[in-house]
Amino acid sequence: MPQVWTGKEDIQAITKTAPSSSQKLLYAMEAIRLDDEVDNIEKTLSLALLDSKGGASTNKSLTSLDPLASCIWYEVPPTKALITPVWCKSLWEAV
Numbered sequence: 704m705p706q707v708w709t710g711k712e713d714i715q716a717i718t719k720t721a722p723s724s725s726q727k728l729l730y731a732m733e734a735i736r737l738d739d740e741v742d743n744i745e746k747t748l749s750l751a752l753l754d755s756k757g758g759a760s761t762n763k764s765l766t767s768l769d770p771l772a773s774c775i776w777y778e779v780p781p782t783k784a785l786i787t788p789v790w791c792k793s794l795w796e797a798v
Contacts, residue, residue: 742778
């Protein structure tokens with residue numbers, strides 16, 4: 704559906720919620736979840752991509768570990784993973 708801007712939109716609110724909405728979409732797309740298995744991937748993505756206060760996404764020191772530097776999700780079997788952590792980071796940085 705085409706978006707029509709009327710001038711009544713709260714651009715600041717849209718800009719503020721866009722990163723978390725994008726992260727949630729990335730989480731939904733990264734693995735097949737047909738059962739009730741629990742994983743920490745949403746939290747990992749949030750900390751790595753959105754947490755600017757903790758320094759996870761900016762000003763990384765050389766000694767800190769990047770949770771998205773892996774080729775596998777430890778909580779998800781490789782047969783159910785659609786997007787690897789490295790790909791998630793690459794897609795996030797591409798935008």
